[in-house]
Amino acid sequence: MALVDDTRIDEPAFRVSEATAGDFFSLLKPRVMSLVVFTAFVGLAAAPVAINPFLAVVAILAIAVGAGASGALNMWYDADIDAVMSRTATRPVPSGRVAPGEALVFGLVLSALSVMTLGVLVNWLSAALLAFTIFFYAVVYTIWLKRSTPQNIVIGGAAGAFPPVIGWAAVTGSVSLESVILFLIIFLWTPPHFWALALFKSGDYERAGIPMMPNVAGEASTRRQIFAYALVLAPVGVLPWYLGYVGAVYGVAAALLGAGFVWYSWKVLRMRDGDRAMKPAKALFGYSLLYLFAIFAVYLADSVAERALGLVGA
Structure with missing residues (x-):
């Protein structure tokens, strides 16, 4: 594994910054x-x-x-x-x-x-x-x-x-438990999202000496772990509906989005070692971004709608 110099970039003690607002x-x-x-x-x-x-x-x-x-x-x-x-x-x-x-x-x-x-x-x-x-x-x-x-x-x-x-x-x-479940959705989403990226950017991580899962455990092990996380994430995503925090619209959407995540992860699992195209990994990475945005967007819409209906009913 390649190693990099861990020293910070040297700089003069006093200098006039040339950075723009866009840089910051x-x-x-x-x-x-x-x-x-x-x-x-x-x-x-x-x-x-x-x-x-x-x-x-x-x-x-x-x-x-x-x-x-x-x-x-x-x-x-x-x-x-x-x-x-x-x-x-x-x-x-x-x-x-x-x-x-x-x-x-x-x-x-x-x-x-x-x-x-x-x-x-x-x-x-x-x-x-x-x-x-x-x-x-x-x-x-x-x-x-x-x-x-x-x-x-x-x-x-x-x-x-x-x-x-x-x-x-x-x-x-x-x-509350409801907020903790929202935490869990993101927490379980994060490893398969970033490991999908790491699969097609493993060369970058190897040059930098970062022990990402594909570089340490290998592609096959990483693919299995991605799929395992997807299998856990899918039902956790439906939990807010199951516990009654949101309505059936969210429940159906979360189930479909979770099934999609499992499907894309299955395609990654079925990849062959050394597949340079990495199309399934790239597809999962893109879908994972859609998944997180969509599931939270539907959660927001359903929560607001349920509250509005409650006020009307009152």
Whole structure:
């Protein structure tokens, strides 16, 4: 396995930054942030009590900024391995557009700002969950797990699963079983999503010395684990309907989406070792993005509809 130099990129003690606003915005990982914001909003909107619209906007903005801060800290620490991976080489730090120190300070300031804003203006439980999420992603996943174990994305995936719980806590000041199930859907979705990517980007991870599952356990083992996670994810996705949190529309949609996930994972399982085209893995990766967005979108629509019907019936 290829090894990379773990030292941070050297920079002068004093320099005038040439980074643009767009470069700093890129540090926030806006595509990842958009998914975080959406799932957090679903948790917030699905909560059984109302929240002041201003506080709802504050909560979502704080969660978005906190997610972006995590991305900036990740890019600061991972600049050395990002530089040797085709997928990440053009990121602001490895490309030299943003200095490592700038990314670090930017991430730390945004972390503190997002947590304090959420705590002071909304409630401290949601702020504590946001702080833990930032710490988990930046320290537990990025600094510790990512370079040390092929289970990095399994354990580290918890960070990406917290946003709906934070959104729920922002409204209710508590954590419920319903919000935990939303957490579980994302948590179980994360390994097959990223392992599908790792299957057709294994060369990148090998050059960077990252022990992703295909590089450590092999393609066949990774494909089996993807399928196993799909078999667990599909019924968990239906749980909110089974427990009565949402209606039959969600239940049918979740069942169909879960069946699709299992089908695409089955096609990955049936791949042959050394298949360079990797079409089934690429198809699963694309479908997994659709799955997560669709299941949360239907959850949101069904929750709002059920609440509206309840008000009409009252």
